[in-house]
Amino acid sequence: xxxxxxxxxxxxxxxxxxxxxxxxxxxxxxxxxxxxxxxxxxxxxxxxxxxxxxxxxxxxxxxxxxxxxxxxxxxxxxxxxxxxxxxxxxxxxxxxxxxxxxxxxxxxxxxxxxxxxxxxxxxxxxxxxxxxxxxxxxxxxxxxxxxxxxxxxxxxxxxxxxxxxxxxxxxxxxxxxxxxxxxxxxxxxxxxxxxxxxxxxxxxxxxxxxxxxxxxxxxxxxxxxxxxxxxxxxxxxxxxxxxxxxxxxxxxxxxxxxxxxxxxxxxxxxxxxxxxxxxxxxxxxxxxxxxxxxxxxxxxxxxxxxxxxxxxxxxxxxxxxxxxxxxxxxxxxxxxxxxxxxxxxxxxxxxxxxxxxxxxxxxxxxxxxxxxxxxxxxxxxxxxxxxxxxxxxxxxxxxxxxxxxxxxxxxxxxxxxxxxxxxxxxxxxxxxxxxxxxxxxxxxxxxxxxxxxxxxxxxxxxxxxxxxxxxxxxxxxxxxxxxxxxxxxxxxxxxxxxxxxxxxxxxxxxxxxxxxxxxxxxxxxxxxxxxxxxxxxxxxxxxxxxxxxxxxxxxxxxxxxxxxxxxxxxxxxxxxxxxxxxxxxxxxxxxxxxxxxxxxxxxxxxxxxxxxxxxxxxxxxxxxxxxxxxxxxxxxxxxxxxxxx
Numbered sequence: 001x002x003x004x005x006x007x008x009x010x011x012x013x014x015x016x017x018x019x020x021x022x023x024x025x026x027x028x029x030x031x032x033x034x035x036x037x038x039x040x041x042x043x044x045x046x047x048x049x050x051x052x053x054x055x056x057x058x059x060x061x062x063x064x065x066x067x068x069x070x071x072x073x074x075x076x077x078x079x080x081x082x083x084x085x086x087x088x089x090x091x092x093x094x095x096x097x098x099x100x101x102x103x104x105x106x107x108x109x110x111x112x113x114x115x116x117x118x119x120x121x122x123x124x125x126x127x128x129x130x131x132x133x134x135x136x137x138x139x140x141x142x143x144x145x146x147x148x149x150x151x152x153x154x155x156x157x158x159x160x161x162x163x164x165x166x167x168x169x170x171x172x173x174x175x176x177x178x179x180x181x182x183x184x185x186x187x188x189x190x191x192x193x194x195x196x197x198x199x200x201x202x203x204x205x206x207x208x209x210x211x212x213x214x215x216x217x218x219x220x221x222x223x224x225x226x227x228x229x230x231x232x233x234x235x236x237x238x239x240x241x242x243x244x245x246x247x248x249x250x251x252x253x254x255x256x257x258x259x260x261x262x263x264x265x266x267x268x269x270x271x272x273x274x275x276x277x278x279x280x281x282x283x284x285x286x287x288x289x290x291x292x293x294x295x296x297x298x299x300x301x302x303x304x305x306x307x308x309x310x311x312x313x314x315x316x317x318x319x320x321x322x323x324x325x326x327x328x329x330x331x332x333x334x335x336x337x338x339x340x341x342x343x344x345x346x347x348x349x350x351x352x353x354x355x356x357x358x359x360x361x362x363x364x365x366x367x368x369x370x371x372x373x374x375x376x377x378x379x380x381x382x383x384x385x386x387x388x389x390x391x392x393x394x395x396x397x398x399x400x401x402x403x404x405x406x407x408x409x410x411x412x413x414x415x416x417x418x419x420x421x422x423x424x425x426x427x428x429x430x431x432x433x434x435x436x437x438x439x440x441x442x443x444x445x446x447x448x449x450x451x452x453x454x455x456x457x458x459x460x461x462x463x464x465x466x467x468x469x470x471x472x473x474x475x476x477x478x479x480x481x482x483x484x485x486x487x488x489x490x491x492x493x494x495x496x497x498x499x500x501x502x503x504x505x506x507x508x509x510x511x512x513x514x515x516x517x518x519x520x521x522x523x524x525x526x527x528x529x530x531x532x533x534x535x536x537x538x539x540x541x542x543x544x545x546x547x548x549x550x551x552x553x554x555x556x557x558x559x560x561x562x563x564x565x566x567x568x569x570x571x572x573x574x575x576x577x578x579x580x581x582x583x584x585x586x587x588x589x590x591x592x593x594x595x596x597x598x599x600x601x602x603x604x605x606x607x608x609x610x611x612x613x614x615x616x617x618x619x620x621x622x623x624x625x626x627x628x629x630x631x632x633x634x635x636x637x638x639x640x641x642x643x644x645x
Contacts, residue, residue, distance in 0.1 A: 063130050064627045066183050073489060074482075075627040077137035078144070079182045081124050085175045092167030095178065096158050098122070099139050099150075119156035123633075131623075135547050140631040141397055146472040147185040148407040149178065151399030160399045162410055186333055186406050187472045187630060192486065193353060195328035196310035204300060208248055211293045214286055215241050221283055240269050242595075247294070249324065249561075251301045256309065263298050267291060312349065312361060318378045320507045321570075322560035322590040323363030329486070330359040331479075333472070339405040340469040348382025357383045357471050360483040364496075365557040368612060371497035373557055374490070375615065376537070377507065379483045379520075383471040391468065396475070402468045419445065476520060477632055481540050485628035488544065488618065492625035498555060500617035501537045505585050509574045524554050524614035530580065541618040543633050550619045556612040560590035566601040567611075568592045 064075030078099075085098055100119040107114060122139040126132040144150040144161070151160035158164050162181060166173055219237035243266050250258035270291055274284050302309055313319055313326045333355045336343035344354040358381035365375050387402070395401050422445050429438040473479040487499050502508070503524045508517040519528045522535020526542070538552070545552040560567055567590045574585040588610070594601060604611050 063126065063132055064629055067179065071627050072188070073486070073628065074188065074630045076143065076182050076185070076188075076630050078139050078631075079179050080126070081122070081137070081139060082175050082178045082182065084124075085178075087174070089172035089174045089177075091170075091172055092158075092163050095163050095173060096167070099144065099163075100156065100158070116155065119152075119158075132547065136633070137547075137629065138631075138633040140633070142473070142475060142478055143182075143185065143187075143631045145397045145399075145404060146187055146406075147181050148404050148410075149181050152394075152397045154394045154398075162407070165410070181407060184407055185472070185630075186335075187482075189333060189335065190331045190357065190472075190482075191334055193308070193330045193332055193350075193356075195308040195330070196313075197325065197327045204251070204297065207293050207297055208244075211244060211290055212241065214290050214293075215244065218283055218286055218290075222279055237273075240266065240273075243269065244294075247297065251297065256302070259298060259301055263294065266294055317510045318507065319361065320363075320377055320502055320589065322558070322593070323365050323375060324561060326361075326363040328359060328361045329483075330356050331482070331486075332356045337405060337470060339403060345383075345469075349380070350382075355383075355471075357381060357473065358479040358483065360487065362487060365500075366562050367497070367558075368556055368607075372495075373498035373500045373555070373615075373617060374487055374494075374496050375557060376483075376487065376499070376501040379480050379537075381471075381473070381476070381479050383469075384474050384479065385476075387468045387471070388474055388476065391474075402470055402474070404470050404472075419449065476516075477536055477540065480520065480536055481544075481632040482630070484537065484540050484544065484618075488548075488620060488624045489626075489628050491620045492622060496620050498617040498619055499541075500555065500557060500615045501541075503615055504535075506587055506589075506613055506615070509585055510572065513577050513580065522616065524616055526553070526616050535616075538616040540632060541616065545618050547629060547633070548621055548624055550621045550624075552618045553616070554614050555617045557615050558611055559588070559613060560593040560611070562606040562611060564593035564595050565603055565605050566594040566597050567604045568594075568598075568600065569602050569604075 063080050064077065065072065066075050066079045082098075085095075090098075096119075099122055101122045102117050102119055104115050105118050107116065121141060123136055124139075126135050126137065128134075141150075141152060141156075144158075145152070147161075149161045150158040150163050153159045158167070162173070162178075165171070215237045222237070243262055247259065247262045247266065250262060270287050273279060274287050279287075310326055310328050312328065319326075330350045330353055332353050335355070337345075337355065346352070346354055347356065350356045350359060358379065360379045361377045362374055363377065365373050367373060388396070391401060422441055426438055426441045426445070429435075429441060473482060484499065491499050501521055504518045504521050505523060508514070508521050511517065515529055518530075518535075520536045522528050522538045523531055525531070526535060526538035527533060528535035541552040544550070570589055570591045572585065572587040572589065574587070576583050576585075597603070
């Protein structure tokens with residue numbers, strides 16, 4: 001296929017695609033190319049087409065809001081830093097200096113010491129008057145890549161993206177131009193899809209309150225009515241309420257087996273009561289109302305009423321028993337990703353959702369002093385995990401083996417126009433017998449053609465190794481940070497006190513020894529592999545705590561519901577590989593808990609130390625209910641640590 005036709009197809013598909021404004025949710029068209037542009041010079045065309053897809057006059061608003069007046073879930077500190085540049089247009093070199101920093105690196109060539117300059121992340125501090133005054137933020141390389149502002153060489157120099165194209169053509173860009181690109185980052189359009197969390201629904205809460213009220217009225221109206229329950233004769237509606245409480249807990253945890261059993265038992269209880277000769281017709285009508293409410297609750301718990309039932313609560317290799325209100329959230333990019341093998345891909349654990357990038361699974365547990373913690377069991381990206389394992393850190397953001405197609409049409413148009421100009425210059429050089437100049441132009445043409453081809457062609461194009469699909473937030477640290485901040489925001493809105501993470505030696509060893517899990521989740525003290533260094537999630541919590549005037553450290557969490565004193569205690573045994581010292585883990589967990597004594601169950605009350613285990617957590621602050629900062633920061637540790645409760 002001819003290059004011209006290949007490009008035409010690619011750019012056509014890009015132009016047909018619509019973008020969604022991350023704040024308003026309204027569809028916005030990409031730039032269109034006017035016929036008149038064809039008669040202009042390459043430089044004129046390039047300057048015109050450097051204008052960005054969305055032209056919106058942004059208002060000066062609070063930090064992280066990216067010029068919008070309402071509170072999005074996430075916002076960019078990079079946007080805030082870009083706007084500091086002020087009015088006017090600036091060269092690519094000026095933007096490169098604004099968005100990156102330089103450092104001198106010492107190394108040796110043939111045994112002789114020398115130095116080179118490398119570019120790294122730019123850090124800045126929010127000014128007085130900001131709600132983050134004095135807080136440090138970092139311009140993250142991954143954010144610049146995901147926005148298609150920049151690709152990088154091995155030394156951190158910007159070589160592509162809009163800023164790279166602007167440098168190649170001598171263009172100047174305004175802060176508004178750069179800011180609009182940041183707003184169109186596909187990460188700003190991720191959508192959370194919730195599984196479970198039924199009890200958090202106001203409708204469900206209302207139904208439960210109504211059913212309890214009806215049962216109380218029935219008990220008052222029929223005080224002498226009894227029912228056989230657990231081989232004992234007891235007041236009928238009192239024990240029906242106990243079963244209803246059990247149904248409530250089962251719905252909270254997403255326990256479908258318990259829901260099914262309790263549903264059958266409740267209907268049997270109430271149907272028997274309706275048949276009693278001692279009960280009035282009015283009470284029978286009330287019982288029918290209770291039965292209808294129970295039917296509705298079960299319907300909702302199975303996915304009715306826009307609630308999705310949880311999928312992996314019973315997968316004990318990566319789910320820890322004993323918590324309440326078990327939930328799952330999947331983050332999807334609900335739009336085609338041009339250039340991937342499939343533009344809309346079904347993959348991994350949640351294959352019914354297209355472009356499901358990563359997920360987080362979590363439940364609720366209690367501290368010894370009665371505070372609530374949202375506890376992370378797992379964060380995983382089926383989309384990016386295998387890709388990240390095959391790319392080096394330098395390859396990930398070079399734009400050769402992994403190409404970001406979002407807003408790529410702007411750079412592509414500049415490249416094609418450059419090619420047109422180079423061809424004209426080549427013809428002119430040959431006509432004038434300027435052979436050295438024609439060879440130089442030929443080299444430039446080869447470079448431009450390769451960049452154009454790389455965008456649309458898959459296969460062995462880079463060191464005979466295949467290209468990879470593009471999904472944003474490649475790094476585990478990046479999607480781990482996103483999931484953490486999503487839960488911090490949710491926890492603040494739902495009045496939780498902590499967000500915690502299950503430590504490796506309590507849950508993640510159940511998959512066998514995986515150094516990646518040990519590094520990612522870490523231990524209760526925040527350490528990583530071999531209990532040395534920093535684990536990923538505790539480190540992200542420390543950085544988030546510093547930015548949000550919070551604390552991060554070790555807390556104690558319940559193995560099961562503290563209000564249910566009788567526990568079915570089970571034990572895990574695990575031995576580390578010999579390379580890790582062969583040490584053993586002996587870890588207790590609670591399979592189930594009960595209000596009443598049962599055979600084989602142990603009495604473990606609220607104040608019993610055996611009820612709790614250590615985990616790393618961040619304290620939830622009210623300000624976390626507002627917009628969270630996108631992308632992790634490099635460097636900077638929190639020194640304020642909790643004492644173990």
